[in-house]
Amino acid sequence: MDIDRRNNVTVTGNPQGPTVVLAHGFGCDQNMWRLTVPALAQDHRVVLFDYVGSGRSDLSAFSEDRYASLAGYAADVVEVCEALDLRDAVYVGHSVSAMIGVLAADAAPGRIGALVMVAPSPRYIDDVGYRGGFSVQDIDELLDSLESNYLGWSAAMAPVIMGNEDRPELGEELKNSFCATDPEAARVFARTTFLSDSRDDLKSVRVPTLILECTQDAIAPREVGAFVHHAIPGSTLISLDATGHCPHLSAPEATNAAITGFLAGLR
Template sequence: MSAVSRHAVSVSGRPEAPPMLFVHGFGCDQHMWRYVAPAFEASHRVVLMDLMGAGGSDLSGYDEQRYSTLEGYADDITQVVRDLDLRDAVLVGHSVSAMLVAMTQLAEPERVSALVMVAPSPRYVDEPGYTGGFAEDDIDELLDSLASNYLGWSSAMAPAIMGNADWPELGAELTESFCRMDPEVARRFANATFRSDHREMLPRVEAPTLVLQCSNDVIAPVAVGEYVAEQLPAGSLVMLEATGHCPNLSAPDATTQAITTFVSSLDTVTT
């Protein structure tokens, strides 16, 4: 089975135009981009995917070992980039996927020319000299919270959506799987995500990168966004007047505007 079908990849926009790949974060699925991605269909080839375990991804490809660290998830994104033979692509990653798309960029520097990191954090847990916003105990608490909220999850509700291209209208059956994930898969993903540390990777990511930071984000605080932009050799920070961790949902227009400005500036540089 190809990475494209395993990750419920959907492609829209102009086939010959430069590609943009949008990757959702921990918790939900590609529909996180429904208020943002369509704006790029006129100018780009727009690609969406579901990370393993999310939305319409095929869980039969799940491997406990592979997905116990973020490398497995990043490798999936890299596979999609290769399978679709994307070149000169802009990768847009939300939350944990901001780090995942950076890992893909390092693996395929020829194919990925720029990155957009929406609400990124390279390290969620505090350490001496670094404030990520959380203590180790808080992560345990999150795992507990996942466990209690998945008590109502039954195996019969495993993601059942398949290749519905009627985007952006979400059918009832599509919304059913949104934010639902097999409890064990979610737990392992959360553990891998919130205990990861990618601070050392940032200085090696040389591609132009836009960092989108919400003014009031409890998961990725402003100081963390500033840290990411500083550490990236070609990072630029844009603050969004938005509360929360998901500006793609709460402030889609401002998010779209910031990304549009960034990708247009890339065009000017390359042409």
Template sequence: MDVQSRNNVVVTGRPDGPVVMLAHGFGCDQNMWRLVVPALAEDHRVVLFDYVGSGRSDLSAWSRERYSSLEGYARDVLEICRELDLREVAFVGHSVSAMVGALAGVTEPERFAKLVMIGPSPRYTDDGDYRGGFSGADIEELLESLDSNYLGWSAAMAPVIMGNPERPELGQELTNSFCATDPDIARVFARTTFLSDSRADLVKVRTPTLVLECSQDVIAPRGVGAFVQASIPGSRLVTLDATGHCPQLSAPDATSRAILSFLGDSR
């Protein structure tokens, strides 16, 4: 199967520039990056894509077996890199894609030059001294609600995840994105996301890493960002003056500046 068609790969920006690959989170697609792409594209070759099952990807390529683990999504990333012969990639992963990027980088470290993790969480459920932000009962309730009424769950949860209640259009955009996803595929992706535990993988990351967190984020609280930074050798933690879980939409300028600064842009 043609990987570029399968994952709706779009390449923009400076053709001979260093590569930046943008990876979306659960319930989203590459359109979520549209406000940061112009700044990145001035000096970089920007690669956008949709995971199989999301956006305008080829839904016929989706399988429950493959996408019931984060490794299945990491395979999407690596197959795109091989197809386009991408090397020295700066991978920018939002939410669950931060962990997908970590897995891809551990599997084929020679392909990645830098890793940017936006709102990462290696485990959403509390575990002993580790505080992921949710109890086991919280996650089970969330998944049961999603299973029983996906559209209702999306309408209720998307504005909470987005934050910024004074800007309801942002919550509505995320709601629309969630609702555009096939419910059966979304249920599998949600379980893959919210039941994963990637803490042991963080210590294996050797790619220079920036952890970007928001000052308030109900999905990835501040303590989680600190945990990720402490677990990845030599990584850097930056707290954006932004709220919610999607700063690429709510604070695109600050997000772009942080990414470009880490990539070495003189501006």
């Protein structure tokens, strides 16, 4: 299988530098990292890709069975790392991709040497002693709305997810990204994302880890960042002066400074 074509793999930056892999979240694609790449490219080899069903990936490779669990998306990550023969790469995952990175690092020891988790959430649904931000009813309604009218759901939810009401162009960009995603693939990815529970998987993390949270995030409240930080011994938690769930777009300077500072500490 041509992994480069399947996942629309892009490699840029300094070919002699350490490798950083940038992984997008639900409903997005690698273009969402365009404000981060310039901050990394001078000193790092930067790898970007699209999950199957997103961006310019090969939609013919989509399988509901494979992508009905986060392990299927983690397999994409591992196969991209294997195709490029990556060693000790730094994996930067946004939103659900943070948990996908945890699974990939566990599945392929040595391929991923550090994790950066941008607005992560191991479980979106509240549980006893745990606040994920949503009730079971909230998620059921979200998924029902998405499945019955994906374009309408995208228009309504994108501004909520992005936040920053004073900058409507950001919500519009996210809406357009959602609408460009194949609806069937989006349905599967949404169910996989919002019904996932990766809390126990955090115990497997054995690599240096940076957790970035926003001060106001409708998808991943600050209690989630604290939970992830507590669950991963030795991890670093930074609360960005940013609102919304996509700080790499809404607050790129703060996000990039946190990432590059972490990368400098790994050398």
